[in-house]
Every structure is written in structure tokens, then in C-alpha cells.
Amino acid sequence: MINDVKPVTENSHWKYVDDFNLGEIRLISTPSSLQRDLNHLDNWATENHMLLNPKKCMAMHFSFVRAPIQPPVLTLAGQTLKTTTQARLLGLHIRSNLKWDDQVDVMVSKSSKRLVVISRLRRSGVPIADLNTIYCGYIRPLLEYAAPCWASALTQRQSAALERVQRRACRLMMGRQFVSYTAALQHIGLERLSTRRQKLCTDFALRVERSPRFSTWLPPTRGQQHGRQLRNSARYQQPTGTNRYLTSAIPAMIKSLNEL
Structure with missing residues (x-):
């Protein structure tokens, strides 16, 4: 059912059965484009009469710069995604x-x-x-x-x-x-x-x-x-x-x- 879902940007994505993951690599000075892909995912779910559960979705940020940066706030289906430091x-x-x-x-x-x-x-x-x-x-x-x-x-x-x-x-x-x-x-x-x-x-x-x-x-x-x-x-x-x-x-x- 999710074979035709994909991001609208150049970001990477991985799918396995009902598991869908989005990933982006960017410079600190470059704005994130993940929110645009999440909006597209939300629209795709609506068009296909599917209901997303933001509570089961998380955001993880990888950064090793000396001065920590504030990660972007991401939302899905009108709810802010929880940021985690570990995921399965x-x-x-x-x-x-x-x-x-x-x-x-x-x-x-x-x-x-x-x-x-x-x-x-x-x-x-x-x-x-x-x-x-x-x-x-x-x-x-x-x-x-x-x-x-x-x-x-x-x-x-x-x-x-x-x-x-x-x-x-x-x-x-x-x-x-x-x-x-x-x-x-x-x-x-x-x-x-x-x-x-x-x-x-x-x-x-x-x-x-x-x-x-x-x-x-x-x-x-x-x-x-x-x-x-x-x-x-x-x-x-x-x-x-x-x-x-x-x-x-x-x-x-x-x-x-x-x-x-």
C-alpha cells in the first residue's frame, strides 16, 4: 500500500513493509527540507484514505559539530514529532x-x-x-x-x-x-x-x-x-x-x- 509514496525533495527514503523512513544530509547553513516531505506524506495519506499516527513517529538528529545547533521542529498531521536519541x-x-x-x-x-x-x-x-x-x-x-x-x-x-x-x-x-x-x-x-x-x-x-x-x-x-x-x-x-x-x-x- 505504500509502494507509491516517496519524498518530493532529493532526500533519501527507505521502506520495508509498513515501515517508512526519511533521511536528509545537510550543511548547518542549509535549511532543512524534511518538513516539506512530511507535508507531502500527510497529503498522500489523506488522498489514499489512510490515517497516520504521529505518536509512533520520531525524529532523530545526528550532529557532531563543536557548537551544538538547535534541530528543526518537525510536525506531522498537525502534531510535533518527538525528538529521540535512540531508535529501533x-x-x-x-x-x-x-x-x-x-x-x-x-x-x-x-x-x-x-x-x-x-x-x-x-x-x-x-x-x-x-x-x-x-x-x-x-x-x-x-x-x-x-x-x-x-x-x-x-x-x-x-x-x-x-x-x-x-x-x-x-x-x-x-x-x-x-x-x-x-x-x-x-x-x-x-x-x-x-x-x-x-x-x-x-x-x-x-x-x-x-x-x-x-x-x-x-x-x-x-x-x-x-x-x-x-x-x-x-x-x-x-x-x-x-x-x-x-x-x-x-x-x-x-x-x-x-x-x-
Whole structure:
């Protein structure tokens, strides 16, 4: 029902089933055009006999300038949108400071609660191989959900928090046989989560590179820029900028592809 809704400006928009998001990148000196798109969205809903619920809509602002600026006041259907510093988008917990504390906390909490399944099955005499299958299919995916979005920006503390969940799972699976985390990984046949995340992100970057639709996320290769086939023609120009930017998803993808 929302396939034909789109902004009237050049702003980006993303749709998934009944979830609709508008985004704009602008200079401080440039006025916001989001209100124009919100007005258009309101008119579209009226024309299609649909009712918007502004109480379920929020505005989030990302700004890292030294002198804080007042974000624009946005309204929808005559009501002012609530401004938030954190939001949940398709299961991904995003903060306005682009840190992943909320995402890691949620993944650790959810996966830790599921470890009780391993504990109960272990006491029932289920073999380690079967416990590992349950862990890999029922618990580990919670620790790796949407990893290409956040893995490159994890802090050491956040990475260790995720790893501790798998360490607990190994201890529960092996019981008294558990001696050390490294030995348990070898015995069970698991990899460290940090190693798996690196592989997951590299595989995702390769799929993006080969995709006719999403390859535009990446910049032109050096060969495409200067038109000559040299030894490094297939490599991308490595982005420069702040550490926050360089550890974000797209620059991290470029770095992974260049290191292959």
C-alpha cells in the first residue's frame, strides 16, 4: 500500500513493509527540507484514505559539530514529532551518537536468556554435538544480527561482552570437561565471534561489490577513475576522515575489499 509514496525533495527514503523512513544530509547553513516531505506524506495519506499516527513517529538528529545547533521542529498531521536519541529500526538499535552500546546490550541480554536451554539439555544428557547445533542455530544468530552495520565500530569492551556469552555457552556445553575457552572452541568446533564477524563483514562486502543494485554504495575503483589497468586497478581509494567515519560500515567494507 505504500509502494507509491516517496519524498518530493532529493532526500533519501527507505521502506520495508509498513515501515517508512526519511533521511536528509545537510550543511548547518542549509535549511532543512524534511518538513516539506512530511507535508507531502500527510497529503498522500489523506488522498489514499489512510490515517497516520504521529505518536509512533520520531525524529532523530545526528550532529557532531563543536557548537551544538538547535534541530528543526518537525510536525506531522498537525502534531510535533518527538525528538529521540535512540531508535529501533528493523531490530537494529541506533543512537544519535552512532555508538552501539544499546545494540550490544540487547544482543547480550537476549542471548544470555536463551543459554538456559543449553543448561537444561546438558543436564538431560544431550550430546555436545547436538548442543552445539542448538547454540549455532538458536543463540549465536542473536549475537551476529546485522553485524556488517556495527561490527567495525565495536569497542574492545563491547567485543569482550559478546565473546563472554559464547564462553558461557562453551562452559555449559562441556560441563566439567571445560578447561579453557580456546581449548573448548577447538573441541566443539567453533570460532571466536570476532573472527566470525570479520568473515561475515567481508562476505557481505563482496556481495555488495557484485550486486548490480548495491555496488553504487562503493566508490569507483582506481582503474575506473584513471582508465588504466595497473596492478592496483581493482582497489578502491581508501576514505579519509575521523575515526568515527572510518570505522563505520562503508569505509570498513572498502578496507576489507582492499585487503583481500
